[in-house]
Amino acid sequence: MAKTCAYCDALPPLTREHIWPNGFLKRGNFGVKFSAKANKTFAGDLTISDVCPKCNNGPLSTLDAHACELFDRRFSKFVEAGASVPFTYDYGLLMRWLLKVSFNAARLTGQDVALLSRYRETILADHPCSPAFVAVYVATISPSHMIDSENGTSRKIYPHAARCGPLEIPAIDVSDILVTRCVMINSFMFSLLITRSSGIPTGRVAELLRHIPGVPLALGGRMRIGPPSLPAHVALGGVTAWPKMESRR
Numbered sequence: 001m002a003k004t005c006a007y008c009d010a011l012p013p014l015t016r017e018h019i020w021p022n023g024f025l026k027r028g029n030f031g032v033k034f035s036a037k038a039n040k041t042f043a044g045d046l047t048i049s050d051v052c053p054k055c056n057n058g059p060l061s062t063l064d065a066h067a068c069e070l071f072d073r074r075f076s077k078f079v080e081a082g083a084s085v086p087f088t089y090d091y092g093l094l095m096r097w098l099l100k101v102s103f104n105a106a107r108l109t110g111q112d113v114a115l116l117s118r119y120r121e122t123i124l125a126d127h128p129c130s131p132a133f134v135a136v137y138v139a140t141i142s143p144s145h146m147i148d149s150e151n152g153t154s155r156k157i158y159p160h161a162a163r164c165g166p167l168e169i170p171a172i173d174v175s176d177i178l179v180t181r182c183v184m185i186n187s188f189m190f191s192l193l194i195t196r197s198s199g200i201p202t203g204r205v206a207e208l209l210r211h212i213p214g215v216p217l218a219l220g221g222r223m224r225i226g227p228p229s230l231p232a233h234v235a236l237g238g239v240t241a242w243p244k245m246e247s248r249r
């Protein structure tokens with residue numbers, strides 16, 4: 001059977017969809033790419049070749065345009081330890097973009113594909129909407145001070161990377177009731193909690209929520225994100241199996 005569009009089931013021809021907006025490459029000086037499935041670093045951009053031109057150039061590029069606007073205005077600016085920052089966004093566009101990046105990365109690695117594919121229609125919808133059974137938390141990441149043991153000097157390491165993948169919380173396994181995914185862009189970390197069905201046991205979720213960094217993304221599209229929840233070396237070292245894009249800097 002011929003491969004069809006991952007979003008709308010259209011027949012070929014299919015095009016290459018970027019995991020991260022092409023605009024991020026130009027803006028962020030991101031260079032090294034990594035595929036967990038292939039277990040190697042690529043010289044080129046991370047793409048997946050199963051999206052029809054209509055989806056790629058239409059609704060998906062609309063979401064990327066909003067993400068690039070947020071990149072220019074917010075994600076390109078690093079957050080220092082102790083600082084809180086204002087954040088304004090279009091809730092529906094940002095939510096759907098986070099789901100799109102997660103779905104794209106999931107297809108690349110083969111993890112959580114079935115659950116994320118439920119959001120195909122929501123991702124394509126050209127009207128404001130708030131996807132059901134998914135909550136998003138946002139947190140910031142501070143630079144880490146690393147000591148060079150040879151000469152005793154300290155330097156600041158900024159979280160200069162874009163990553164997406166499963167968010168694993170050690171000691172709390174709720175994978176039977178929900179999937180936790182993370183999308184990280186420089187100092188900004190979004191945690192998606194996607195429930196497998198309605199009517200999940202709230203006690204187990206409450207336990208998980210205590211370990212999710214940050215606060216819920218405000219529905220109104222305007223919020224202040226408090227001081228960073230975790231340092232760069234923890235955020236960058238936390239998950240090893242996610243498709244990532246790191247800067248050449």
Ligand SMILES: [Zn+2]
Nearest residue numbers: 005008052055
């Ligand atoms: Zn399509």
